[in-house]
Amino acid sequence: MALETSPQAPAPVRQVANAIAGWVDRLGPIWVEGQIAQVSRRPGMQTVFMTLRDAVADISIPVTCSRMLFDGLNPPLVEGASVVVHAKPSYYANRGTLSLQAREIRMVGLGELLARLERRRQLLAAEGLFAAELKRSLPFLPGCVGLVTAPNSAAERDVQEIARRRWPAVGFDVAYAAMQGPRAAAEVIEALQRLDRKPEVEVIVIARGGGSVEDLLPFSDEALIRAVHAVRTPVVSAIGHEPDTPLLDLVADVRAATPTDAAKMVVPDVAEELRNVRAARDRIRASVTGWLAREQAGLDALRSRPALADPRNLLTAREEEVDALLARARRTLRHALDRAGDDIHHQRARARALSPLATLQRGYAVLQDADGHVVTSVDAVAAKAKVTVRVADGRIHATTTAIEREES
Numbered sequence: 001m002a003l004e005t006s007p008q009a010p011a012p013v014r015q016v017a018n019a020i021a022g023w024v025d026r027l028g029p030i031w032v033e034g035q036i037a038q039v040s041r042r043p044g045m046q047t048v049f050m051t052l053r054d055a056v057a058d059i060s061i062p063v064t065c066s067r068m069l070f071d072g073l074n075p076p077l078v079e080g081a082s083v084v085v086h087a088k089p090s091y092y093a094n095r096g097t098l099s100l101q102a103r104e105i106r107m108v109g110l111g112e113l114l115a116r117l118e119r120r121r122q123l124l125a126a127e128g129l130f131a132a133e134l135k136r137s138l139p140f141l142p143g144c145v146g147l148v149t150a151p152n153s154a155a156e157r158d159v160q161e162i163a164r165r166r167w168p169a170v171g172f173d174v175a176y177a178a179m180q181g182p183r184a185a186a187e188v189i190e191a192l193q194r195l196d197r198k199p200e201v202e203v204i205v206i207a208r209g210g211g212s213v214e215d216l217l218p219f220s221d222e223a224l225i226r227a228v229h230a231v232r233t234p235v236v237s238a239i240g241h242e243p244d245t246p247l248l249d250l251v252a253d254v255r256a257a258t259p260t261d262a263a264k265m266v267v268p269d270v271a272e273e274l275r276n277v278r279a280a281r282d283r284i285r286a287s288v289t290g291w292l293a294r295e296q297a298g299l300d301a302l303r304s305r306p307a308l309a310d311p312r313n314l315l316t317a318r319e320e321e322v323d324a325l326l327a328r329a330r331r332t333l334r335h336a337l338d339r340a341g342d343d344i345h346h347q348r349a350r351a352r353a354l355s356p357l358a359t360l361q362r363g364y365a366v367l368q369d370a371d372g373h374v375v376t377s378v379d380a381v382a383a384k385a386k387v388t389v390r391v392a393d394g395r396i397h398a399t400t401t402a403i404e405r406e407e408s
Helices: 014-025 065-069 111-128 154-166 182-196 220-229 259-266 270-303 312-354 356-361
Strands: 030-041 046-052 060-066 082-092 099-106 144-149 171-176 203-208 235-240 367-369 386-391 392-398
Touching: 014 082, 030 182, 046 065, 046 220, 060 065, 065 099, 111 220, 144 154, 144 182, 154 259, 171 182, 182 203, 182 220, 203 259, 235 259, 270 312, 312 356
Parallel strands: 060 099, 144 171, 144 203, 203 235
Antiparallel strands: 030 046, 030 082, 046 060, 082 099, 367 386, 386 392
């Protein structure tokens, strides 16, 4: 019902907001077409916030959807995609904002085309056609480069001019094919296989200038992708400009941003290679010169040692050592003989001191009877008995005349 208001009986803000919310709520779900201008996924929230912009007028409206709906879209929804949204209008009275609660989202126009390409990419990737381990490296200096392009195209001119400017001796085998239209994929496949059968062709470049997504559709054709995967020759994809990414870029061994970039990839720059050769030669010369200088310094150090400067120094030093050892041995032996002589002298003196002969030399004598027994008592000798007196230098034979005993 319409609000009845007057200057004397105005309606409060909350009543107006609630009335607008009621009117909007009576609108059923509607289909809305537009372009996604902004996507916001806040951590921890189950709601995704987007902005849907009109394709012609500068008008936009907020859109919300559940995280499950947003994550279930294939391909993923990105900013700039054209969509059709089945949504329920909703008015948030507290903030006075109108939004759409999305219940279904569908790609339309270019968005639908991109969605089909994305599904095709996923299927081919699941088969392993884009695996990194299948990529082949390009030859360093190919003698012949195969080129698949449109006749009299700017891509053909750019690739050949840039390649010959970098390496004048490079050769080309050009196979012409339509680069857009319904027959483009079939003709590119035929040209690719024809070049692959030639053993002199070492790398194949598929080149085309920029264009719309619809113009580049043949280079996402499944038959072409499988044909590129099957050839034995390395393939360089040079389709469009840097933002263009047909499926051919994924299956090719090398992706070039532009045809000019492809020419720089397949052949080296002769001036740069000459600089590299000179730099490598200078490094080798410096390395060899440094090594020779180090070895010469080592030889000079060895030659400056006394042993090599005059080898007789070693013999002289050893001779002096031998003389010193001989002198020390002689001194040691002489000292040992002197000590042994002193010991003998002392032992001889000690033996002489203990000898009875030394006692006799001091005036003592030894008395023996006729039987040779030493007489130690007067009782052992009778008067008129024959005795022998032993002195230091001989014997005296005598006869006792009398026996006299001394009292203690």
